Amino acid sequence: MSVFGALPSVLHVYFCWFLAVHPNIMKDDFPKKVEMLALFDDLSTKSEDGQRQLGKELLRTYLAQHREPFPLNGW
Secondary structure, eight states, X not given: OXXXXXXXXXXXXXXXXXXXXXXXXXXXXXXXXXXXXXXXXSGGGSOHHHHHHHHHHHHHHHHXXXXXXXXXTTO
């Protein structure tokens, strides 16, 4: 996705999570739509709390792998 190539990596994590929570905003021909939704195990059908929890886990994992601090307190 060259349009998003200049975004910080953390925003890529958020962008993928957001699309998995709101798959209806993607057109059917969105690149890798089916594969991405399969990776997120139909996240859009989970509770909002479950969606947020997975988002936090994804962000924590990403930041830990890149040795970056978690940006918000209380998470």
